[in-house]
Amino acid sequence: MDLLLDSINELFAPATAAFALAAIGLNFHFGLTGLLNMGHAGFMLLGMYGYAISTSRGAPIWLALVIAIVVAALFGLLLGWPTLKLRGDYLAIATISAAELVRYLGRSNTLQSLTGGSTGIRGNDFKFTFEELSPFPDENITFLFWTRHGSLSSSWWLVLVAWIAVALFALLYWQLARSPWGRVLKGIREDEDAVRALGKNVYSYKMQALVLGGVIGALGGVLWALGGSVQPDSMGRPTTFWIWTLLLLGGAATVLGPIVGSMIFWMSLVLIKGLASAFIPSSVLSPVEIEPFSLVLVGVTLMCLVIFRPQGILGNKRELAFND
Amino acid sequence: MTNRVDRRVLLRALVVLVASAAAFFVLTALGTPALAAGTDTAVTHAVASSGEAAAHATQAGTTITAEAAAPAKPGDNRVVQQLVNGLVFGLLLALASVGLSLIYGTTGLSNFAHGEQVSLGALLCFFFTTPQPVSLPLLPFEFSIGLPLIPAAIAAIAVSAGTGWLQDKFLWSPLRRRRVSIVQQMIVSIGLSLAMLNFIQWWFGAERQRLTTSIDERIDMGMFSIGISTLWSVAISLLCLGGVAYFLMRTRTGRATRAVSDNPALASASGIRVDKVVRLVWIMATGLAAVGGILLALYDNAAAFDVGARLLLLMFAAVTLGGLGHPFGALVGSLVIGVAVEMSTLWVGTDLKYAVALAILILVLLVRPQGILGRPERVG
Numbered sequence: 156m157d158l159l160l161d162s163i164n165e166l167f168a169p170a171t172a173a174f175a176l177a178a179i180g181l182n183f184h185f186g187l188t189g190l191l192n193m194g195h196a197g198f199m200l201l202g203m204y205g206y207a208i209s210t211s212r213g214a215p216i217w218l219a220l221v222i223a224i225v226v227a228a229l230f231g232l233l234l235g236w237p238t239l240k241l242r243g244d245y246l247a248i249a250t251i252s253a254a255e256l257v258r259y260l261g262r263s264n265t266l267q268s269l270t271g272g273s274t275g276i277r278g279n280d281f282k283f284t285f286e287e288l289s290p291f292p293d294e295n296i297t298f299l300f301w302t303r304h305g306s307l308s309s310s311w312w313l314v315l316v317a318w319i320a321v322a323l324f325a326l327l328y329w330q331l332a333r334s335p336w337g338r339v340l341k342g343i344r345e346d347e348d349a350v351r352a353l354g355k356n357v358y359s360y361k362m363q364a365l366v367l368g369g370v371i372g373a374l375g376g377v378l379w380a381l382g383g384s385v386q387p388d389s390m391g392r393p394t395t396f397w398i399w400t401l402l403l404l405g406g407a408a409t410v411l412g413p414i415v416g417s418m419i420f421w422m423s424l425v426l427i428k429g430l431a432s433a434f435i436p437s438s439v440l441s442p443v444e445i446e447p448f449s450l451v452l453v454g455v456t457l458m459c460l461v462i463f464r465p466q467g468i469l470g471n472k473r474e475l476a477f478n479d
Numbered sequence: 480m481t482n483r484v485d486r487r488v489l490l491r492a493l494v495v496l497v498a499s500a501a502a503f504f505v506l507t508a509l510g511t512p513a514l515a516a517g518t519d520t521a522v523t524h525a526v527a528s529s530g531e532a533a534a535h536a537t538q539a540g541t542t543i544t545a546e547a548a549a550p551a552k553p554g555d556n557r558v559v560q561q562l563v564n565g566l567v568f569g570l571l572l573a574l575a576s577v578g579l580s581l582i583y584g585t586t587g588l589s590n591f592a593h594g595e596q597v598s599l600g601a602l603l604c605f606f607f608t609t610p611q612p613v614s615l616p617l618l619p620f621e622f623s624i625g626l627p628l629i630p631a632a633i634a635a636i637a638v639s640a641g642t643g644w645l646q647d648k649f650l651w652s653p654l655r656r657r658r659v660s661i662v663q664q665m666i667v668s669i670g671l672s673l674a675m676l677n678f679i680q681w682w683f684g685a686e687r688q689r690l691t692t693s694i695d696e697r698i699d700m701g702m703f704s705i706g707i708s709t710l711w712s713v714a715i716s717l718l719c720l721g722g723v724a725y726f727l728m729r730t731r732t733g734r735a736t737r738a739v740s741d742n743p744a745l746a747s748a749s750g751i752r753v754d755k756v757v758r759l760v761w762i763m764a765t766g767l768a769a770v771g772g773i774l775l776a777l778y779d780n781a782a783a784f785d786v787g788a789r790l791l792l793l794m795f796a797a798v799t800l801g802g803l804g805h806p807f808g809a810l811v812g813s814l815v816i817g818v819a820v821e822m823s824t825l826w827v828g829t830d831l832k833y834a835v836a837l838a839i840l841i842l843v844l845l846v847r848p849q850g851i852l853g854r855p856e857r858v859g
Contacts, residue, residue, distance in 0.1 A: 191662065193669075233498060237845040243662055244589045248795050249844050252837040255792055259834035265827070273830075392788070396673050399666065438619040447681035454674025461666045462659065 158429040160300050165425045166418050169309045169382040172317035174421070177375030178402045178413030179324045183368030185399075186408035186474075187332060188361055189344035191247040194234075195372050195398050197254025200261060200390040201226050202373025203380040204270060207281040216284040220377070227373030230257075231366035239361045251392065261387040276385040278308065285381055286312070309382040317378045321414060324371055329410045340364055341408075341474075393450075400457040406470030415469060424449055499838075560703040561821045567709055569817020570716045571778060574771030575787075576794040576809040577723055578764025584740035584804030585753075585760050586651070587661050591668045593768060594791030595675035600639045600769025601782035602679060605688045607631035616682045628691055636769045643765025646671075647758050655757075672788070680784040687781040690773070712774040719770055720810060723763070727806055736760060740804055793820070793833060796840035802850030811851055815839075 165171060177199055184190040205223035214222065238249040260266060262273040270276070289306030296305050304310045331337045339360055342350040351357050376390070397420070405416025427449045431440060440448060466472045579593045606613055608631035612621035626634065650671070654664055695706035727733040738746040739756045747753045776782035797816040801808025816836050823835040843850065
C-alpha cells in the first residue's frame with residue numbers, strides 16, 4: 156500500500172514535471188523536426204547554472220529566468236550554426252560532445268568559485284527567491300495521503316508551478332505544431348529537400364526549433380534544480396538518454412507523449428525498486444544493486460521501444476522521425 | 480568535390496572558436512580573476528595545437544615549461560614525458576577505436592555501446608584474475624578464480640569477442656535484415672550502452688578494481704621515464720594494430736572487409752558474403768576493445784565500470800578526426816587525440832583534459848567532417 160502511494164506520489168513529483176518539460180523541449184527537436192539532439196542534458200545544465208549563479212549573485216527571479224533562457228538560446232545558436240548542416244549522426248555526436256564539454260567545464264576546478272566545481276551549487280544558495288513567492292504556509296501540509304512542505308524544496312508550491320509550466324508548454328507545442336510554422340518543421344522531418352524546393356529556409360527553421368526546444372529544456376533544468384541542487388554530474392549522458400527513453404515511451408511528435416512518458420518512467424522506476432526490494436531476497440539482489448538493476452531495465456526498454464514500437468504509447472506510426 | 484577547405488566553413492569554425500573562448504574567458508574572469516588570462520590562452524593553445532600537429536604543441540610547450548613548470552625530477556623533461564604518455568595513451572586508445580571505426584565502415588552504425596565493451600574487457604580480466612571471491616549477478620554464491628594475469632586476459636578477450644558474436648547474431652543482424660534505419664539502430668545502441676553500463680556496475684560494483692597488485696618498475700630513459708609493463712602494453716598494442724593492418728591489406732577476408740566498407744551492395748553483388756564479414760568485424764571489434772580495456776586498466780592501475788563510457792567520446796573524437804570508417808584513420812586520430820589530451824595537462828587542469836578532446840572533435844566536425852584521411856563526401 157505504501158508502495159502504491161509512493162508511486163502515485165511520483166506521478167506528480169516535481170522531478171517528473173521537470174523531465175516532462177525537458178522532454179517537451181526534445182519533442183520540438185526530435186518529434187517535430189527530426190533533429191537528433193543527444194545533448195539535451197547540456198541545455199538543462201546550462202539553464203540550471205544560469206538560474207542558480209545569477210540568483211546567488213543577487214538577481215531577482217525574473218532576471219535569473221531570463222538569464223537561464225538567454226544562456227540556453229546562445230548555446231543553441233552556437234551549437235546549431237555549424238552542425239545543423241551535417242547529417243543526423245554527426246549532429247548526434249556533436250551535441251553529445253558539446254553537452255559533455257559543458258559538464259566538464261562546470262565541474263572543473265578552474266571555474267570552482269563560479270560553478271562550485273564537482274560538488275555543484277547548494278540548493279539554499281539559489282532557491283530562496285522562488286520560495287519567498289510561495290502563497291502556501293511555511294509548514295508541512297498533508298493533502299489526501301501525501302505530505303510535503305508548503306514552500307521549501309520539492310514543495311507543493313513547486314509542484315503547482317512545475318505542472319502549470321508543463322501544461323503551458325504542452326499547449327504551446329500543440330498550437331505551434333498545428334501552425335504553418337509547425338507544418339514546415341514536419342515537412343523538414345519528412346523530406347528536407349522537398350521543403351527546400353518549396354523555397355523555405357530549412358536551416359533557419361531547424362535553428363529556430365533547436366533554440367526553442369533548448370530553452371524549454373533549460374527551463375526543465377531550472378525546475379529540476381529548484382527541487383534539489385545544481386549537480387553537474389546528475390546531468391551527464393544518462394540523463395539525456397532517460398529523456399529520450401521517456402519521450403519515445405510516451406510517443407514522439409505527440410502533445411501528451413512527453414508527459415505520459417515521464418509519469419510512467421518515474422513511477423515504474425519507483426515501482427521496480429520497491430517491488431525488487433520487497434520480493435527479491437537480498438542475497439540475490441542486494442540493496443545497492445537495485446539501482447543499476449532498474450537502470451538496466453531502462454536501457455532494455457529503450458532498445459525494445461525503438462525496435463518494436465518506435466511510435467511509443469500515444470504515437471502515430473505515420474508520424475515517425477526516423478528517416479536517414 | 481575539391482580538396483580545398485571551404486572558406487565559409489573555416490570562418491564559421493573560427494567564429495565559434497572565438498565565441499566559446501570569449502565565453503570561457505568571461506566565465507573565468509567572473510570566477511577567478513587571477514587565473515583568467517593564463518587558462519584561456521592555454522585552452523586556445525591546446526585546441527590550436529591539436530588541429531595542426533604535435534610539433535606545434537611541443538614548441539609552445541617548451542616555452543611555457545621553461546618559464547613556469549619545474550621538472551619533477553632532474554633529467555625528466557615534463558613536455559617530453561607528457562608527449563610519451565600521450566603516444567602510449569593514443570596507442571591504447573587506438574586499439575579500442577579501430578573496432579568502432581571498422582563497425583562504422585562496414586555497417587554505417589555509430590555504436591554508442593562500444594565504450595562498454597572496453598570496460599567489460601577490463602573488468603572481465605579482473606574477474607578472472609582476482610584472488611578475492613567474486614560472484615555472478617543473480618547467483619547468491621561466491622567463488623574465486625584467481626588465474627594468473629595473462630591467461631585471465633586471454634579468457635576475458637575471448638569472452639568479450641563472444642559478446643560481439645552474440646550481439647551481431649541476435650541483435651544487429653536481425654535489425655539489418657528488417658531494414659531498421661541507421662538512426663534507429665544508433666538509438667538501440669544507446670539503449671544497449673545504458674543497459675550494459677548498469678549491468679557492469681551491478682556485476683562488479685562501483686569501485687575501482689585493480690588488475691594486479693605488483694608495482695610497475697619505471698626505467699629512466701634520460702628525457703623521460705616509462706614503466707616496464709607499459710612498454711609491454713605498447714608492444715602488444717603495436718602487435719595487434721599491425722595484425723589488423725596485415726589482415727586488412729594482405730588477406731582475402733581483409734580485402735573483402737574493405738570492399739564491404741567501400742560499397743556493401745557492390746561487394747554483395749560480386750560474391751562477398753557481407754553478413755559473414757560483418758559478423759567477423761563485430762568479433763574483431765569487441766575483442767580489440769577488450770584488449771584496449773585491459774591494457775588501459777594496467778596503464779591506469781585500475782578500472783571502474785564507467786571507464787569505457789568516459790572514453791567513448793574520445794574514441795568518437797579519434798575516429799572522426801582520422802576519418803569515420805577509415806581503419807588507419809582511427810590510428811592516426813587516436814595518436815593525435817592521445818597526445819593532445821596528455822599535453823593539454825601542461826596548461827589546463829587534469830579534470831579538463833577530456834574536454835580538450837571534445838573541443839577538438841567539435842572543431843573537426845566544423846572544418847573537415849570527413850576527417851584527416853577520409854574522402855570528401857557530402858555529409859550534410
